[in-house]
Amino acid sequence: MPHSADLADLQREFRQNALSDIDAAGVEPPAPAMLVAEIVADGLAPERRLAIHRNHYATTLVEALGGIFEAARALVGADYFEAFARRHARARPPAGPCLFEYGAALPDALADAPGMADHGYVADVARLEWAMHESFHAPAAAALSPTRLTATPSDRLADVRLTLHPTVRLIAADFPVDALWRAARSGDVSPDDLKGPPAWLVLSRPAFDVSMEGASVGQYRLLAALSDGASLGQAVEAAAAVDETFDFGETLGDCLRQGVFADELGID
Amino acid sequence: MTQSIAGAAIPRRAGIGLRAPHLDEVMSARPPIDWFEFHPENYLGYGAPYLYLERIRQDYPLAMHGVGLSLGTASGLDLIHLNRLTELAGRIEPGLISEHLAFARIDDAYLNDLLPLPYTEEALQAVVRNVDQAQEAFGRTILVENASAYLAFAHSTMPEHAFLAEVCRRSGAKALFDVNNVYVNARNHGFDAAGFIAATPPEIVGEMHLAGHAVKQLDHGQEIRIDDHGDHVDAAVWELYEIAVARFGQTPTLIEWDTRIPSLQTLIDEAARAQTVMDRVAEGANAA
Numbered sequence: 001m002p003h004s005a006d007l008a009d010l011q012r013e014f015r016q017n018a019l020s021d022i023d024a025a026g027v028e029p030p031a032p033a034m035l036v037a038e039i040v041a042d043g044l045a046p047e048r049r050l051a052i053h054r055n056h057y058a059t060t061l062v063e064a065l066g067g068i069f070e071a072a073r074a075l076v077g078a079d080y081f082e083a084f085a086r087r088h089a090r091a092r093p094p095a096g097p098c099l100f101e102y103g104a105a106l107p108d109a110l111a112d113a114p115g116m117a118d119h120g121y122v123a124d125v126a127r128l129e130w131a132m133h134e135s136f137h138a139p140a141a142a143a144l145s146p147t148r149l150t151a152t153p154s155d156r157l158a159d160v161r162l163t164l165h166p167t168v169r170l171i172a173a174d175f176p177v178d179a180l181w182r183a184a185r186s187g188d189v190s191p192d193d194l195k196g197p198p199a200w201l202v203l204s205r206p207a208f209d210v211s212m213e214g215a216s217v218g219q220y221r222l223l224a225a226l227s228d229g230a231s232l233g234q235a236v237e238a239a240a241a242v243d244e245t246f247d248f249g250e251t252l253g254d255c256l257r258q259g260v261f262a263d264e265l266g267i268d
Numbered sequence: 269m270t271q272s273i274a275g276a277a278i279p280r281r282a283g284i285g286l287r288a289p290h291l292d293e294v295m296s297a298r299p300p301i302d303w304f305e306f307h308p309e310n311y312l313g314y315g316a317p318y319l320y321l322e323r324i325r326q327d328y329p330l331a332m333h334g335v336g337l338s339l340g341t342a343s344g345l346d347l348i349h350l351n352r353l354t355e356l357a358g359r360i361e362p363g364l365i366s367e368h369l370a371f372a373r374i375d376d377a378y379l380n381d382l383l384p385l386p387y388t389e390e391a392l393q394a395v396v397r398n399v400d401q402a403q404e405a406f407g408r409t410i411l412v413e414n415a416s417a418y419l420a421f422a423h424s425t426m427p428e429h430a431f432l433a434e435v436c437r438r439s440g441a442k443a444l445f446d447v448n449n450v451y452v453n454a455r456n457h458g459f460d461a462a463g464f465i466a467a468t469p470p471e472i473v474g475e476m477h478l479a480g481h482a483v484k485q486l487d488h489g490q491e492i493r494i495d496d497h498g499d500h501v502d503a504a505v506w507e508l509y510e511i512a513v514a515r516f517g518q519t520p521t522l523i524e525w526d527t528r529i530p531s532l533q534t535l536i537d538e539a540a541r542a543q544t545v546m547d548r549v550a551e552g553a554n555a556a
Contacts (some may be wrong), residue, residue, distance in 0.1 A: 007390050008342035011374035011383070018379050038386070040420040043490055044459065049419040052494075058382050094378045097307045097336020131478055137315035168316075208292075208316050 009034060018057040021088050034037050061089035065106060070134045071184035072110065072126040075119075081183040089147045100137050103130060121194055124173045125181050128201070131169035135203045135210045138167040143206075143259035149252075152267065154162050158233025162226050162261050170224055174198045178212060206259050213258060214231035218243030219251045224262060233266060275361035276329040278303050278475070281540035283331070284535040285525065289470050291320040293532055294328075301536060303329040303363070305522050309336045312352050319545060325360055327417070331475070331522070332362035333444075336378075339398045339412060340385045356406050364475055364520070366411035366444045367402070369395065369432065383418035387424035387431040399439040411474045412436070413444035416452045416481075416495035417488035428453065429467045435500040442474030445516065447509045448501065448524075452481050452493040473516040478542055479524035498527035500538060506545065513549045521546065 013032035020029035031047040039046035062085040066073050073081040088109050094102045107130055109115060111123035144166055152160060171177065176196040183189045200220035202213050217221075218239040225235035240246045255261060283303035286294065287339070293299070304324065311318045324330070327340035336349060357365060370382035385391045395412075403409055414432050426434070436443055445468065480499030484492050501509075501523070513519065523538045 006342070007386070007388075007394055008374065011342050011371055014371075014383050015379060018381070019377075037424060038421050040422050040457075044486065044492065046419065048486075048491075052418045052492075053381060053383065057379060058378055064320050094380055097338075097346070097372060097378055098312050099380070100310065100313060102346070127353075136312035137317070139314040140319055205316060208319055210297070267540045 010038065014053070014174060017054050020054065021058070021090055023087065023115070033256075040151065046265055050057065058086045058089050061102065062086055062096070065089075065103055068103050069126050069129050071129055071181045072107075074184040074187065075122050075125060075180075075189065076110075082111065090253070100133075102206075103133065104130060120227055121173075121175060121180060124175075124177050125184060128171050128173075128177050128181055131171050131203055132210050132212070135169050135205050137169045138205065140205075141166050143264040144256065144261035144263050146256050148263070148265050149256075152265070156267050158231060158236075160232040161229070161266040161268065162232060163264045165204060165262045166226050167203075167210075168223070168260050169203040170198065170220060170227065171201040171203065172220060175189060177201070178214070202258065204260055204262060210238055212260075215254075216243060216245070216251070218246030222246075222251060223255070270327065273329065274325045276363055278329050278331050278363035278520045280520055282521045282539035282546070283329075284539050285405070286321075286324070286330075287526070287529050288317065289315065289529055290532045291324075292534075295320050295323045298327055299532060299536060301328065301539065303331065303520065304332040305333045305524075306362075308334050308353055308356050312356060314316055318484040321360065324375050324534045329363045330360060331364040331366065331520070332357060332360065333363075333413075333522075335369045335382065336372055337367045337369050337398075337402065338371045338373040338384075339402065340369060340391065340395055341373050341398065342371075342394050342518040343373075343375050345398050345401055346373060350402060350405050357406060362409060365406055365408065366413055366475065368415050369399045369435065370415040370417075383460065384419055384421075385431075387426045387428060388421075389425065395435050396438045396547070399435065399441050403439065403441065403460065408412035409441055411442045411444040413446050413476075413477065414449050414453075415446075416449040416456075418456065418492065418494075420457050422550050427459065427464075427467075429464045433467075433472060435474040436469075440534055441473045443468070444475045444477060445473045445487070445519075446477040446524075447512055447513065448477065448481055448505050449495060451502070451508055452495045452503050455491075461508055462511055465508065465515055468515075470516045473512075473519055474510060476516070476519050476521040477524050478505060478521060478527075478538075496527055497524050499525075501541075506541070510544065510545050510549060513546055514553075518546055518550060544546045 003238045013035045016032050031050050066087045092105050107126035110126050110209045128200045175194050180193045183193045200215045201215055202215045204211055221234045221242050222239040225238040234249050279302050281302040283310050286304040286306040311321055368382050372379055432443055450464050478501045479497045480501055482494045482496045484494055521542045
């Protein structure tokens with residue numbers, strides 16, 4: 001048979017194959033015509049051969065997502081997660097070849113998935129898990145040493161701009177999302193896990209492992225403001241406005257101990 | 269303090285893949301292994317995995333084996349990804365750099381798979397163009413691995429072994445000869461695996477891979493072999509490996525076990541078996 005498809009067109013049909021799926025009625029998608037014509041059957045139909053590749057595309061992505069979002073998967077159940085993740089993998093294919101960079105869009109997509117409207121806490125757990133994943137894969141960097149701050153004249157302190165350490169992630173939820181995360185991973189979830197005070201969490205990775213610490217609402221607001229580009233003075237004001245127990249000296253000490261600032265300090 | 273061997277050449281011995289569950293053990297316990305191979309795509313964030321890699325490179329020769337560069341793409345290499353790879357290679361100084369004779373990307377879509385190429389002049393030119401560009405960027409020759417394929421193209425004009433040899437001849441790249449992939453393809457597409465070895469010029473082979481595969485039963489008593497890297501090396505593949513060592517000589521050989529990852533000791537034992545084959549062939553050659 002004379003060959004008519006050029007290599008690029010053939011490869012585009014592989015793409016089309018990977019991103020198509022069995023429909024709601026269980027019917028296999030039509031295989032790309034050019035590919036089917038070019039593939040040697042030899043005992044196994046081209047459509048079946050293409051199905052192996054189509055399946056592999058989705059399966060490896062679903063496994064990668066399942067590894068990152070273990071608690072969310074436990075909360076919705078393995079079957080629901082797999083079906084959802086397969087749709088997600090086809091609707092939102094990876095933008096690059098590094099699998100560890102894939103999954104940022106999952107929490108929001110899960111929030112909008114069928115039946116999830118009354119279970120917003122699942123997406124919150126997924127957001128926490130993505131933040132932990134990002135922290136794990138964020139580049140190592142030197143943390144700000146206390147001497148850089150003590151070396152700053154006290155009348156200039158309010159004008160200081162700090163940068164959060166690249167491994168830091170901030171998570172806020174209106175329920176104890178960290179407790180629910182733990183419970184889901186241990187397979188021991190109860191409705192009580194949704195009750196309790198809001199959570200303000202600071203994630204960081206001082207060495208090889210991600211650490212998660214609960215913060216006061218004041219510390220959280222301080223770090224969020226700094227992350228948004230506020231000066232230290234503006235960030236302290238924002239923190240004090242939401243937290244009447246906010247103590248700058250104590251909070252600053254906590255932050256330096258946790259290594260949440262990068263070794264960069266600017267003064268306006 | 270132990271002398272750092274960072275940047276060392278890969279010895280002509282058996283090595284194993286560096287897998288995430290073993291990173292801490294390898295870094296802390298420094299088990300007896302001659303060399304490791306890592307997938308760069310896991311380390312490009314320079315996050316925690318890279319911290320392990322930076323330490324491990326002080327104690328072991330490392331080879332860099334990419335999966336995402338897509339040397340077979342018709343639409344040109346992803347230069348951002350190539351740049352990230354060359355930067356990592358600059359920092360880690362791997363003893364060998366390799367990629368696959370397959371495509372994983374077309375236009376800007378990533379297909380998260382190693383997809384097959386037709387063995388045609390058109391595909392040859394696309395691959396050689398990409399290999400040339402990669403070698404230029406790395407400033408050194410790379411190795412290209414023969415991939416497993418679950419389909420064959422009717423319009424191929426040459427056998428797979430000829431495609432591999434011609435890529436190497438035109439680009440100066442070496443071959444990463446995956447014995448398991450040769451076996452899987454030979455069984456799936458009906459050619460002689462030993463013949464593939466016999467037809468491959470020994471001087472192009474710079475490394476070998478060994479891995480396990482799964483046999484899946486289909487309708488009508490048919491079988492297909494799936495290259496899943498999830499098991500011990502098959503007995504038939506060990507036989508082929510001995511033939512390959514006899515022809516290609518003592519060659520750095522990697523045990524690839526990427527799914528259902530076993531204990532580190534299991535991988536060490538599998539590598540020891542490959543080393544036994546190499547030693548036996550060497551003895552036989554010396555006695556001759």
